Amino acid sequence: MSLIGPEQRENLTGMRDVWCWALSWFLKPPSSPDKRSKQAALIELIKCELRRVESVEALHDLYSQDSRWCLQLARNHFPRDWPSLGVHATTAAAYGLRFVELMTRRDLDARDVLPRWVGEWAIW
Numbered sequence: 001m002s003l004i005g006p007e008q009r010e011n012l013t014g015m016r017d018v019w020c021w022a023l024s025w026f027l028k029p030p031s032s033p034d035k036r037s038k039q040a041a042l043i044e045l046i047k048c049e050l051r052r053v054e055s056v057e058a059l060h061d062l063y064s065q066d067s068r069w070c071l072q073l074a075r076n077h078f079p080r081d082w083p084s085l086g087v088h089a090t091t092a093a094a095y096g097l098r099f100v101e102l103m104t105r106r107d108l109d110a111r112d113v114l115p116r117w118v119g120e121w122a123i124w
Contacts, residue, residue: 019096023122043110046094
């Protein structure tokens with residue numbers, strides 16, 4: 001395992017552990033379908049911004065920078081709900097899904113049922 005920045009671990013695929021954890025969290029059955037629907041929409045909003053990132057290295061670099069823009073997206077699109085959506089977890093899940101997209105060259109949409117094989121990326 002290597003370190004990327006202070007205590008930022010990645011697994012053998014190059015995916016950060018926090019992204020793996022967030023994918024694992026997101027793939028579990030939700031306690032509230034309505035809340036999960038909003039989380040999925042937020043993941044897609046963040047991932048839409050990440051579409052301009054075309055390499056794994058650039059994705060890692062962007063994640064290491066300021067992520068307040070993700071919080072701002074949540075506040076703008078979910079003004080009443082953003083505090084309960086788990087913005088940090090949804091942000092990490094969005095980065096994780098974008099990582100999987102880059103590695104597999106397949107588009108994924110968090111608002112849809114994700115393919116079972118995505119769970120293979122959620123192991124850390």
